[in-house]
Amino acid sequence: MINKVVNNAQDALLGVENGMTFMLGGFGLCGIPENCISELVRLGVSNLTCISNNAGVDDFGLGLLLKKHQIKKMISSYVGENEEFERQMLSGEMDVELIPQGTLAERCRATGAGIPAFYTPAGYGTEVAEGKETREFNGKMYVLEHAFNPEFAFVKAWKGDTAGNLIFKGTARNFNPMMAMAGKITVAEVEELVEAGELDPNQIHTPGIFVQRIFQGKDYEKRIEQRTVTQKS
Amino acid sequence: MINKVVNNAQDALLGVENGMTFMLGGFGLCGIPENCISELVRLGVSNLTCISNNAGVDDFGLGLLLKKHQIKKMISSYVGENEEFERQMLSGEMDVELIPQGTLAERCRATGAGIPAFYTPAGYGTEVAEGKETREFNGKMYVLEHAFNPEFAFVKAWKGDTAGNLIFKGTARNFNPMMAMAGKITVAEVEELVEAGELDPNQIHTPGIFVQRIFQGKDYEKRIEQRTVTQKS
Amino acid sequence: MALSKQEIAQRIAQELQDKWYVNLGIGIPTLVANYIPKNIDVVFQSENGMLSMGPFPIEGEEDADLINAGKQTVTILKGGSLFDSALSFAMIRGQHVQLTVLGAMEVSQNGDIANWKIPGKMVKGMGGAMDLVASAENIIVAMMHTDKSGASKLLKRCSLPLTGVNCVKKVVTNLAYLEIKNNAFYLIERAPGVSVEEIKAATEGTLIVEGEIPEMKF
């Protein structure tokens, strides 16, 4: 067993520098690496390129990095729900590359899986395909999309063990498993860190080989963006 | 909930015809769809193209179809351990396409995932790449590989529910999940069929959407190819 | 009278077929789930990683780790499953989802759709919409026939940046149910009490009216 445990977010983010490219897991505020984001804010690293499906809200998630102007470029599929983001984007202070959600997920997977490029139908005939190679297969048109090259990936899991194995909960899984595959250094923060051997090897979502550092997260807020309920009848 | 249950292998293989292309899960004899293979033998369908990592042994697994000359072409990564196979291949009675194991797995996944083609480094500079497009990405050479187009996929799972959700056990998972994604009709046979709701949705390996027919298998032999043990000290 | 948003959803729900997996977009499409015909089984896919999405949770039982693609708290039904975004879009691109229902800002008579960007104004991103429209065999667009100023949203050519090309086959608006083929909108049904003339006036693209056009039935 190779032990991947580090003490805290501070130790986990050792080596993080200005100008780096990061992947950050999560969909909306669900399954985001809260502790890592807080530490990035504390470190004050800037000129970052962040690959993340969304950009948080004004006062939480990646919104915290935006507020401090730490992000030079966002690569996302959907960035609504964030006024400061919209301001920085429209004013040109920040660069934004919007790509289809499935393409984003598949490019993350490709990065970790040693696939330099693949064809997808998403975005063909739209501005997303501008400047990209297109090609017909069986009468349908596809766009060639490439892998990323991030220095760090920050992911959040429900349970993890000392060998770096991860299990996610509910829809908090989302982009986390593919991003975990993709980081040159992958940092996993978990709600519950257990000893190797306590998780069923048959139920691991992300095998420990993909994780370089793991730590027990703390003070999770797990904010709900849209609290929708059915009234008891 | 959409109910995918059929009574038995006979009902599950309805529509199987001569000349079709099948995917069959398993690695060696581990995780092979024993009941489906028996039914294919009983039906006597012939001129089949079979995509499967291995070709069974002389008297079990796909070897049973080989013996009856039902297979026209095998697409596999490794076909040792089977004398009748070697005889048919060397004599030219059967066509064989050997492809790297990782390429086979990824092509199965691509088939199910709507990815018509992708680049992989495996086989570059070898006879596997002959006639295929090659290309450089970041100073390394890659080969363009394509999705398959199978009519049926036959997979074997440990547990399954009436909605078609599957859980595999140990290394019997292997090619089964990707092949389950890839079949126009995917047939899953399971050791234990339970009601929808009995499996934890967080622990499903293959979501039911990929499975068109599921049935409770019977009389599993689960043969061991190489019984290796450590003597009690 | 023109349909309400609920009625648009209700009309679309009539198109659902037994054993279909369905992806519903945000807005009117979400409402379709309230009108599933009694005698059929359908399963809702949420592209953030869930099959068999159920209704909103009972108050007090919300789980921050269980949301839909609109970031709303939801539940999961028996027989459901959870998975990552790559597998979710594998389902979508691989055409395992039989129907996609989504909203649009514009649709053109050749089946193009624009619903993700108003240059200089709204730049929220396409989310999963481009994957959905590029992949689905069967796409129904739910939309208002005209914008607030009365300008048609069913056009000869879209003016906004496209989400997908040649992909929309059916449109249900507050005024009509239309099919797109042969580079035209074919009028299939009218909203109850809405005349063919009214629909013609509200449609900028080529509108084909063949024979008597029936009213929708609910």
Next chain:
Amino acid sequence: MALSKQEIAQRIAQELQDKWYVNLGIGIPTLVANYIPKNIDVVFQSENGMLSMGPFPIEGEEDADLINAGKQTVTILKGGSLFDSALSFAMIRGQHVQLTVLGAMEVSQNGDIANWKIPGKMVKGMGGAMDLVASAENIIVAMMHTDKSGASKLLKRCSLPLTGVNCVKKVVTNLAYLEIKNNAFYLIERAPGVSVEEIKAATEGTLIVEGEIPEMKF
């Protein structure tokens, strides 16, 4: 004296580094697992879908559902995980496995390797070998220096169909430990009691001998 297969494995085991994930091929490479240095942690990957592969099970505890890539019954250690073949080769192609050890029928001085096919004779298939050699940063070949007739297997050019090109960096044979660079075999260590002359005689490819060549230490 020339090394036994066990000793070849033992010498290769000295190359293992702490925290490495390692894929061992069938044959001599499998034996490497028996000689892991005491002070380091390594994890074995089995390409049929397992990390932290352990020793053979105690008699009576064999599980048909738990085998290695050689189809042998094995066990899984604490901290291990199970996964499908696509994820397994994602690990391999994505260079998450730090070392691959495999056998070869021929190796050439430019790092080509042939180990899967003898035309007209042995056509078992490449299994995962082509993915492994095309992907791994660090490949050690374990092989006999010559074939049964005494012909060299370390060649200027491979005569058999290739498994991969320009990929092998290190070779450990029964006679020597060699590194491949600059289109040549560099002799690094001799098997105990084997002379440089013997190694030269057994090597068809260009052999570079720089300075005194030490004997292997065990």
